[in-house]
Amino acid sequence: MTEHALKNEGHIQNIVDDWSDDKQAYHVPWGKLMMWIFLISDTFIFSCFLVGYMNVRMTATEPWPYPSEVFGLELFGQNIPLILIAIMTFILITSSGTMALAVRYAHFRDKKKIALFMLATALFGASFVGMQAFEWTKLISEGVRPWANPFGAHQFGSVFFMITGFHGLHVSIGVIYLLTVAFKVDRGDYDRKNNYEIVEITGLYWHFVDLVWVFIFAFFYLW
């Protein structure tokens, strides 16, 4: 982008300038803009799920179970409420932190550290999916199904499998995405153009997955 230096004259003036620009409105790499547009559409999908959950829960005349009891675990002879979900939350936040560091090292073009931190992020993501598989197995063995729930309203089962399943799918795809990019960074695929924006784009996707979990944690597990 050599045509002109981008002016910065305050937020409102920037919007006016950008939208009246002859060539482009968004002064970011196209890949990053496309990822943002994808994430906005994904926001709508997850919002529909969560709004659907709200609607189903408001209309349920059967009693709704306490998620903190359903997802409690017996550890060291004690029942600890919601502990598995709390651990999963901390793992996902940790992975977001390592991803932020990978993006930071992309500015320095420090290939070893980018690949290492992305690999760490992928490992945290994989362990998150592993714990989710454990959680699903536990609930299925207790008789929870997408169409049934022995602990109260059947809608609880439907919502649980739909929302956590779709989020888990996002995490799984994210792990594959991270591993692919980490491998390509390490192999030096981005050296020729010296362009590491893919790390930032992957980071956006990963942080979004963490962001969605914040809402699922609040509305489904805590509410």
Next chain:
Amino acid sequence: MSEGIVESNESVAGNADHSDAQHPIGVYLKVWILLFVLSTFSYMVDYFDFQGILRWTLILVFMFLKAGFIIAIFMHVMWERMTLITTILGPPAVILLLIGMMASEGDYVFCTRVDYLGQPAAAERIHVADVHLEEEAEH
């Protein structure tokens, strides 16, 4: 640690007009720790079994703080131009309308079920331990 490193003013993309200035590593570490603390607080809301308005308020406050820090710092939205920020945050704001409409609709469906289908009006919540007790009583 990294003070000695002199930054080029290029962004990750090598795109000079996108002034994605370098943020010191401390910003990320501080936000990271803050997210941990906020998550712990969220969990404590459940652990200490707060109920009612206090519970819902605390859940929402911690949720919005966490979401805000992830979007602003980790996803770099804070450092983007306002044109992109409005594009990112504007459309999802419409979801508030959907929430309002679905809440109204949900209330209507619930009242219909109670008034015309004779379903219980007080859908009280149920403890897992009580379910187990009922099962034992049946056997």
